[in-house]
Amino acid sequence: MTTFLRRNRAGLLLVLLGLALTAIGVWRGEVEVVLRKAVLICMECIGLG
Secondary structure, X not given: OHHHHHHOHHHHHHHHHHHHHHHXXXXXXXXXXXXXXXXXXXXXXXXXX
16 A cells, blocks of 8 residues: 555545535635626527627
């Protein structure tokens, strides 16, 4: 297991960083903002917006 951790240190660090930033975004309430923008963009694509 320690050999695996040594060889994949950068990858594991990036995964942890991504999870931390995702958690911060959820905590700040940015999920609603992103979803709202995604719906508006999708509606524009099909000609309803």
